[in-house]
Amino acid sequence: MSKITNYVLKRYWWYGLTTIVIFVLPFITINGNHFFLLSFDHKKLNLLFTAFDTQELYLMPFVLIGLFLTIFFVTTLAGRVWCAWSCPQTIFRVIYRDLIQTKILGIRKSIQDKQKEYSGDYIKKIIAVLLFYCISIIAVSNLLWYFIPPEDFFVYIQNPSEHLLLMGIIFCASLFLTLDVTYLAEKFCVYVCPYARIQSVMFDRHTVQVIYDDQRGGVVYDGKTKLYKKPPEGECIGCEACVSVCPTHIDIRQGMQLDCINCLECADACSKIQAKFNRPSLINWTSSEAIKTRQKVKYFRFRTVAYSIVLLIALIALILMSQTKENMLLNVNRSSELYSIENKQNGLEITNAYTLLFQNTDNKTHEYYFDVQIQGSNEQNIKIVRPSAPFKLEANAKAKKIVVLKAIKELASDDKKDSIIPIIITAYAIDDKERIVVKRNSIFVYPKTTELERARAK
Numbered sequence: 001m002s003k004i005t006n007y008v009l010k011r012y013w014w015y016g017l018t019t020i021v022i023f024v025l026p027f028i029t030i031n032g033n034h035f036f037l038l039s040f041d042h043k044k045l046n047l048l049f050t051a052f053d054t055q056e057l058y059l060m061p062f063v064l065i066g067l068f069l070t071i072f073f074v075t076t077l078a079g080r081v082w083c084a085w086s087c088p089q090t091i092f093r094v095i096y097r098d099l100i101q102t103k104i105l106g107i108r109k110s111i112q113d114k115q116k117e118y119s120g121d122y123i124k125k126i127i128a129v130l131l132f133y134c135i136s137i138i139a140v141s142n143l144l145w146y147f148i149p150p151e152d153f154f155v156y157i158q159n160p161s162e163h164l165l166l167m168g169i170i171f172c173a174s175l176f177l178t179l180d181v182t183y184l185a186e187k188f189c190v191y192v193c194p195y196a197r198i199q200s201v202m203f204d205r206h207t208v209q210v211i212y213d214d215q216r217g218g219v220v221y222d223g224k225t226k227l228y229k230k231p232p233e234g235e236c237i238g239c240e241a242c243v244s245v246c247p248t249h250i251d252i253r254q255g256m257q258l259d260c261i262n263c264l265e266c267a268d269a270c271s272k273i274q275a276k277f278n279r280p281s282l283i284n285w286t287s288s289e290a291i292k293t294r295q296k297v298k299y300f301r302f303r304t305v306a307y308s309i310v311l312l313i314a315l316i317a318l319i320l321m322s323q324t325k326e327n328m329l330l331n332v333n334r335s336s337e338l339y340s341i342e343n344k345q346n347g348l349e350i351t352n353a354y355t356l357l358f359q360n361t362d363n364k365t366h367e368y369y370f371d372v373q374i375q376g377s378n379e380q381n382i383k384i385v386r387p388s389a390p391f392k393l394e395a396n397a398k399a400k401k402i403v404v405l406k407a408i409k410e411l412a413s414d415d416k417k418d419s420i421i422p423i424i425i426t427a428y429a430i431d432d433k434e435r436i437v438v439k440r441n442s443i444f445v446y447p448k449t450t451e452l453e454r455a456r457a458k
C-alpha cells in the first residue's frame with residue numbers, strides 16, 4: 001500500500017509549537033533583557049537578551065539584512081514554505097475556517113471542502129466572527145508585547161482610561177485582523193501580500209514547490225483552458241479532491257500559480273485517493289527539475305550555498321557587535337573656550353572645560369566616575385577639578401556634567417603655538433568596573449609659553 005501523506009497534521013503541530021514560542025518569548029528575560037523588545041516608551045532595544053539604547057539602533061540594519069537574507073535563502077530553497085507553515089494569516093485562517101466554522105460551529109460541513117460557501121446560519125456566523133474577534137485581541141496583545149513588555153502591558157490595561165491610545169490600538173487592530181481573516185480571507189494572500197507577489201522571482205528550477213506530476217497524472221490544462229476533468233491518459237482519476245480541499249480555490253493541475261500558498265492539502269487529498277490504487281500522490285512537495293529528471297531535489301546549489309554563507313557572515317557580525325557593545329553611553333564635548341589660565345598663589349592654573357553626557361543603559365542604578373590620562377603616558381599629569389565626586393544614575397537615566405580638567409605639570413613648552421595634548425577619558429560604574437566601562441578620546445589644549453608669561457606678568 002502506498003504511503004498516505006499527512007502534511008496537514010504536521011502543519012498543525014508546527015503551528016502549535018510556533019504559537020507557544022511566540023507567546024512565551026516576551027515573558028522570558030535574562031538579566032532583565034528580552035529576546036526582542038523595541039520599546040519607544042523606555043527608549044530601548046533588546047536583542048538576543050542584550051540591552052541596547054535607541055541611540056544604538058545602527059544594529060537594526062544588520063537585523064533587517066539578516067531577515068531579508070533569510071527570506072531570500074528560505075524562498076530559494078523551499079519556495080513558499082513560510083506561507084503554509086508559519087504565516088499568521090494562514091494560521092488564523094485555519095483557526096477561523098477549519099476550527100471555529102467547521103469543527104466547533106458546524107457552519108462548514110467538512111474541512112475537505114473549502115471551496116463551497118455555505119449560506120444561512122447567520123447566528124452561528126456572527127458567533128464565529130465574535131469568537132475570532134476575541135482571538136484577535138489576544139493575538140494583537142501578543143504582538144504588542146514585543147514593543148510594550150508584558151510587565152508594563154498588564155499594568156497599563158488595568159488603567160484603560162490612562163492608556164487610551166494603547167486600548168485604541170488593541171481594539172482597532174483586532175477589528176482590522178478580524179475583517180481580514182473573516183472577510184478578505186485568502187484574497188489577502190493573492191491580492192494584498194507583497195511577499196506572494198515577489199517570491200516567484202527568487203525561485204529557480206530546483207526550488208521546492210507543490211507540483212502536480214503531469215507525466216504520471218496526465219495533462220489536464222492547456223494554459224488556462226481546462227481540457228479535461230479526467231485526462232484521457234494518466235493516473236489522475238478526475239475526482240477533484242485536490243480542488244475541493246484547496247483554500248485558495250485553485251486547481252494545482254494547472255501548474256504553479258501565485259494563489260498557491262503551498263499548504264499541501266491537495267497533496268494529502270490526492271495521496272488518499274491514489275493510495276486506493278497503491279500509487280503515490282500525483283501532487284508532491286518537490287522541484288520542477290526533480291519531477292523532470294526523476295531525481296532527488298538538489299538542495300545544495302550555488303544560490304543556496306551563497307545565501308547561507310552571506311547569512312552566516314551577517315549573523316557573526318551581529319553577534320560580534322552585540323558582544324562589543326558598551327554598557328553605558330558617554331558623549332564628550334569641549335567648551336568653545338580653548339583653555340583658561342589663572343594666576344594663583346602657588347603658580348599658574350591651566351584648565352580646560354568639557355561637557356560630558358553620561359547615560360546609564362543598564363537595568364539598575366550605578367555610581368559613575370571617570371579617569372583622565374594623557375595618551376601614551378602612565379603619569380598622572382591631569383587632575384579632575386570638577387565634578388569632585390562620583391554621582392549616581394538610575395537605570396536609563398542621563399546626566400550632563402560640566403567637567404573641568406587641570407594640568408598639574410608643565411605639559412608642553414612651545415612659544416609659537418598652543419599644544420594639542422591627546423587624552424583618554426575613561427568613564428565607569430564604580431560598582432561594576434569590569435563590565436561597565438567606556439573610553440573616549442579627546443584633547444587638552446596647553447597654552448603657548450608667551451601666553452603663560454603674559455599671564456604670570458599680570
Ligand code: SF4
Pocket residue numbers: 217235236237238239240241242243253269270273274282283
Ligand atoms: S486528487 Fe489527485 S486524482 Fe483526484 S483530481 Fe486531483 S490530482 Fe487527480
Ligand code: SF4
Pocket residue numbers: 210242245246247248249250251252259260261262263264265266267
Ligand atoms: S493548490 Fe494545493 S498547496 Fe496550493 S493552496 Fe491549493 S491546496 Fe494548498
